[in-house]
Amino acid sequence: MTLDKTKKGQTVIIKRIPDEHTRIQAIRFGLSEGSVVTCREILPAGPVIVVKNKREIAIGRNLARAISVEPY
Amino acid sequence: MERARIPAGGKKIVLAGNPNVGKSVFFNILTGSYVDVSNYPGTTLEMACGRYRGDVVIDTPGVYGISSYNEEEKITRDIVLSADIVINIVDAANLERDLFLTLQLMDMGVPAVVALNMVDEAIQRGFKINVSLLEKFLGVPVVPTVAVRNIGMNELKRKIYFARPGNIEPLLLKEVKKVSPPADRREALLILEGDAELSERYCLQPGKEREKIYRSRREMANRIVAQTVRETGKRENFAARLGRWMIIPVTGFPILLIALWLIYELIGVLLAGHIVQFTENVMKQAYEPAVRSLLGGIVPPGSVFDTVLAGRYGLLTATATYLIGLLLPLVLGIFLALSILEDTGYLPRIATLTDRVLAGMGLNGQAVIPFILGFGCVTMACISTRLLSSDRERRIAIFLLALGIPCSAQMAVNVAVIASMGFTYMLLFFLFLFTVLLGAGVVLGRLLPGGTTPLLIELPPLRLPIPQNIIKKASLKSYYFIKEALPLFAGGMLFMSLLDAAGLLQGLRSLLVPVTVGWLHLPAEIADIFIMGLIRKEFGAAAILSLNMSHLQNFVALITLTLTVPCIASTMVVFKERGVSEGLVIWIIVFSLAFFIGGVVARILEVFDMPGSLRAPVLAVLIIVALAGLVFAAGKLQGKNAG
Numbered sequence: 001m002t003l004d005k006t007k008k009g010q011t012v013i014i015k016r017i018p019d020e021h022t023r024i025q026a027i028r029f030g031l032s033e034g035s036v037v038t039c040r041e042i043l044p045a046g047p048v049i050v051v052k053n054k055r056e057i058a059i060g061r062n063l064a065r066a067i068s069v070e071p072y
Numbered sequence: 073m074e075r076a077r078i079p080a081g082g083k084k085i086v087l088a089g090n091p092n093v094g095k096s097v098f099f100n101i102l103t104g105s106y107v108d109v110s111n112y113p114g115t116t117l118e119m120a121c122g123r124y125r126g127d128v129v130i131d132t133p134g135v136y137g138i139s140s141y142n143e144e145e146k147i148t149r150d151i152v153l154s155a156d157i158v159i160n161i162v163d164a165a166n167l168e169r170d171l172f173l174t175l176q177l178m179d180m181g182v183p184a185v186v187a188l189n190m191v192d193e194a195i196q197r198g199f200k201i202n203v204s205l206l207e208k209f210l211g212v213p214v215v216p217t218v219a220v221r222n223i224g225m226n227e228l229k230r231k232i233y234f235a236r237p238g239n240i241e242p243l244l245l246k247e248v249k250k251v252s253p254p255a256d257r258r259e260a261l262l263i264l265e266g267d268a269e270l271s272e273r274y275c276l277q278p279g280k281e282r283e284k285i286y287r288s289r290r291e292m293a294n295r296i297v298a299q300t301v302r303e304t305g306k307r308e309n310f311a312a313r314l315g316r317w318m319i320i321p322v323t324g325f326p327i328l329l330i331a332l333w334l335i336y337e338l339i340g341v342l343l344a345g346h347i348v349q350f351t352e353n354v355m356k357q358a359y360e361p362a363v364r365s366l367l368g369g370i371v372p373p374g375s376v377f378d379t380v381l382a383g384r385y386g387l388l389t390a391t392a393t394y395l396i397g398l399l400l401p402l403v404l405g406i407f408l409a410l411s412i413l414e415d416t417g418y419l420p421r422i423a424t425l426t427d428r429v430l431a432g433m434g435l436n437g438q439a440v441i442p443f444i445l446g447f448g449c450v451t452m453a454c455i456s457t458r459l460l461s462s463d464r465e466r467r468i469a470i471f472l473l474a475l476g477i478p479c480s481a482q483m484a485v486n487v488a489v490i491a492s493m494g495f496t497y498m499l500l501f502f503l504f505l506f507t508v509l510l511g512a513g514v515v516l517g518r519l520l521p522g523g524t525t526p527l528l529i530e531l532p533p534l535r536l537p538i539p540q541n542i543i544k545k546a547s548l549k550s551y552y553f554i555k556e557a558l559p560l561f562a563g564g565m566l567f568m569s570l571l572d573a574a575g576l577l578q579g580l581r582s583l584l585v586p587v588t589v590g591w592l593h594l595p596a597e598i599a600d601i602f603i604m605g606l607i608r609k610e611f612g613a614a615a616i617l618s619l620n621m622s623h624l625q626n627f628v629a630l631i632t633l634t635l636t637v638p639c640i641a642s643t644m645v646v647f648k649e650r651g652v653s654e655g656l657v658i659w660i661i662v663f664s665l666a667f668f669i670g671g672v673v674a675r676i677l678e679v680f681d682m683p684g685s686l687r688a689p690v691l692a693v694l695i696i697v698a699l700a701g702l703v704f705a706a707g708k709l710q711g712k713n714a715g
Binding site for chain 2: 020021022023024025026027028029030032040041043044045046047049052053054055056057058059060061062063
């Protein structure tokens, strides 16, 4: 499943982030493969907002669609 | 770096940290002067240097890590590489994120002190941090601070000179030592991490293990946080709820509208109306005559020099009035508003809210900032496109700014003229403008190669801004802007006054007759307004009304005027930001498009030349249909980019 398919309030573990550049940026940001995040909000056709350790991060819909996750 | 002169025996103290951790407040306290504090990633492009005792303090742009991914990182990298001491400022409430950079600095082996800033906020949010344990993990002094309230600063000042290189993982150190020839551990580490620029400097192959090193550093950061931070009870406060309302479309767009209306009241009504009137009067009635009479004794009136210096577009008269009387108060107001948006943490939320709309135009939500700025001053907005992450996005944004965003001066003309025509025309006008903008964006998003940089942005907690910080920051930014824009304005005005002195401006009017009369169906005198518009937009309103044209002609004139590149200064900035050849292409396309669309509108309006009460509604329906088609196309584009 991909990040954009999660439900509001669902906690997931990030399995794969494609594209090296995005992956590196995400690692610095604190999101890496293996990170556990909770979906706080999915804007209609817009970004997905996830919470990780109380930090809110907005992820563009196209990027969210490319990130593979599994229920945690 | 021209200001970074280091006194003999002095040390280079560098402030480094993630965006929005309060670096600039530290700079202010240490050096006694003020720079930028920013709540939005990537807005501190200028760096500042100051003195602390016998040493030099240098502020750096906020980054999440050190490498060469973008301009900010390169600047930060080079400053850190040359630092004697680094004060690493971390947000105590965001330790997990910030520790990545901290650990990278430790791995680089640069003598460092860590300022654990905003501990009050961390406590408020339910985090308790074991400082001495953190010190042990990192191997450098850690000082808890609340910089904005001057808490912990004396302790930090004391600890600066106890800075030392931090702990590095033995395995990584072994790898670092293998890199030769550079003896410096900082450079060796970055080369090992695959920094292409540095590797080239030493004629070495960049390392291929970047991801592995980053990943283990990330794991280390997470482990340290797990052991040093204890979470206590949590509850959602009002700020968190408000923050959420700001990004959900149902509540977010109304909140955005209210915010924009407040900004309009501040800039459009208070500043552009009352204050500019006052400052312009001062310049025109006191300053300009004084200059003229002074100049009269030196330069013969009517000579070329007189025209250039004190004529209609004179460097010493019109340019100075324009810059100080009109632009300065306006720019100050815009930066005040922007600083409030930044420091409260609202800006990234606007970007999140509008990401979806902008994605259709090949941009991501962050491009909303130049667009909002553009309604104040397009020249300034063009400069701010530097914060966009790719060249493609900067190109699209500048084109759209030049084409369809009316600056406050243009807006004043539009409102003044349309107000005489009724509300339906007003609605029609903005609907039409929005359609053109969206259409151009969708076409550019499709035509230009490459994809949209995805949005990945942090939503910092909402904070109440501190008034002194806002004021100081806005004045500093205005100063930088005026400094940058001054030669561009002066150059543009000089060009116009040379044309004027050579009598070429009059010739242009007859030259433009085929376009103005033949294509746009407007009186020939309209050419003067277009030419004048390049310098002073506000002259336009009175001039258009004095031509006594029909509603239809007024509408066509306004549309065309709005779609052209707003003024000579913005033209110069487009050239400066995009290079002369691309700038010229953009300028020509925008002008051709403006006149083309103006003529098409004139013809459509003439076809629908039915009783005035019916024309506007029929057109509105047509435009809405066009809009729906565009939204559909934008949706398809978004789908294409995803695939």
